[in-house]
Amino acid sequence: MYKKTVLIVEDEFIIANMIKMALKEMGFSTAAIVSTASQAVEHAKADKPDIILMDISLAGPIDGIEAARQIHDCCDIPLIFLTSHVDDALIERAKLTEPFGYLLKPFQEKDLQTHIEMALYRHETQTKLRELNRTLENRVKEELEVSRQKDLLLIQQSKMATMGEMLGAIAHQWRQPLNAVALYVQDARDAYESGELDAAYMADMVTSVLEQVNFMSNTINDFMNFFKPSKKRSPFNVNTAIKEVISLVYDLFKKADITITLTCAYPEAVPKPCNDQIDQICVCEPELEVNGYKNEFKQVILNILCNARDAIAPNKEKGIKSEGKVAVVLSRIVGKVKIEITDNGGGIPAELMGRLFQPYFTTKGADGTGIGLHMSKIIIENNMSGKLYAANGEKGSIFTIELDENV
Numbered sequence: 001m002y003k004k005t006v007l008i009v010e011d012e013f014i015i016a017n018m019i020k021m022a023l024k025e026m027g028f029s030t031a032a033i034v035s036t037a038s039q040a041v042e043h044a045k046a047d048k049p050d051i052i053l054m055d056i057s058l059a060g061p062i063d064g065i066e067a068a069r070q071i072h073d074c075c076d077i078p079l080i081f082l083t084s085h086v087d088d089a090l091i092e093r094a095k096l097t098e099p100f101g102y103l104l105k106p107f108q109e110k111d112l113q114t115h116i117e118m119a120l121y122r123h124e125t126q127t128k129l130r131e132l133n134r135t136l137e138n139r140v141k142e143e144l145e146v147s148r149q150k151d152l153l154l155i156q157q158s159k160m161a162t163m164g165e166m167l168g169a170i171a172h173q174w175r176q177p178l179n180a181v182a183l184y185v186q187d188a189r190d191a192y193e194s195g196e197l198d199a200a201y202m203a204d205m206v207t208s209v210l211e212q213v214n215f216m217s218n219t220i221n222d223f224m225n226f227f228k229p230s231k232k233r234s235p236f237n238v239n240t241a242i243k244e245v246i247s248l249v250y251d252l253f254k255k256a257d258i259t260i261t262l263t264c265a266y267p268e269a270v271p272k273p274c275n276d277q278i279d280q281i282c283v284c285e286p287e288l289e290v291n292g293y294k295n296e297f298k299q300v301i302l303n304i305l306c307n308a309r310d311a312i313a314p315n316k317e318k319g320i321k322s323e324g325k326v327a328v329v330l331s332r333i334v335g336k337v338k339i340e341i342t343d344n345g346g347g348i349p350a351e352l353m354g355r356l357f358q359p360y361f362t363t364k365g366a367d368g369t370g371i372g373l374h375m376s377k378i379i380i381e382n383n384m385s386g387k388l389y390a391a392n393g394e395k396g397s398i399f400t401i402e403l404d405e406n407v
């Protein structure tokens, strides 16, 4: 049977040998007897005994407490101090090495046995606990990684869903300028046939066509930027971010008879100069600034706007004759920026309210993935430390985002 090994550190030869004999009777084997601190550290490292009995006052410049400290730092071996001193300061120093026992000399064999067995038992329990902790830690890490992967997949899926929306918006925004270019070309042919195609006509046409082409090119750039993930958390202006999203979908919503408004409801807000011809929607100043991920935030706004449109559309199909309205209201309350998006699409049935933000919850059948709001919540609450919640208003739902204001 395997006998537990004991390293005896004791500079008094007779005592060391008495301990050795006692250990033999108890069924332990003595790994070595050493009399100095440096030998003790060396043996502990080389032989890895199961337990160490350490005298405090040793021959040589270093005492047993310092030896115990060095062993504690390098090796996981339980240690019991043997000493004839009961000095408080010594005990305090000894404590720092986290010994498994402190036995006063002279001691009875029985005491020694009890101390050793208790120390071995405690050490074993501690080792098991540590292993258990490590296993648990690894489990938690694995689970976190699995859930992170799921989040990534969700983000990807939600991007694909949004991409569909965006393609629709691009197609819409391109139709106008494409038609215009087609008209210019036909007009040029007519002008040529009737002999009106002179230098001035050409110059005029080139300018007009390039204007349309530029517009199309800018639209593409806007969309490309929209899909780039924001690299790091950084300050951005909420007003502008929201305006950018609204501009992308404004025409498309208009086509579905839905108007979007953006209002600033904080007292110091004044309208920002705005070109009604170009800007579908105007912002106000001073802008509210938050810290976070601008593109992801824009995706959240887009999700909520598209949901509002989806809620309004069926009412129109049913012939309910109210104009579709989506209102975005910006306000600030004690250090927080509040964004409320209200629609008149009829609201959310009470029994569904608790499930809106669950992944894959959708009432749109094959047309919805049910990720939009779940993703939005992750972005706002986990990534930007804010809040996103839903409620029913008078004519439809109200989605509210709260973020810490950057001041």
Ligand SMILES: Nc1ncnc2c1ncn2[C@@H]1O[C@H](COP(=O)(O)OP(=O)(O)OP(=O)(O)O)[C@@H](O)[C@H]1O
Pocket (backbone or CB within 6 Å): 161, 303, 307, 308, 311, 343, 345, 346, 347, 348, 356, 361, 362, 363, 364, 367, 368, 369, 370, 371, 372, 373, 374, 397
């Ligand atoms: N403004 C709203 N009015 C009424 N119901 C809403 C509104 N916004 C969301 N909902 C409900 O919440 C559900 C979940 O929305 P979510 O955006 O997560 O998924 P989805 O729109 O169904 O699909 P997708 O992942 O394509 O966005 C919707 O299916 C709808 O039933």
Ligand SMILES: [Mg+2]
Pocket (backbone or CB within 6 Å): 303, 306, 307, 372, 373
């Ligand atoms: Mg949605």
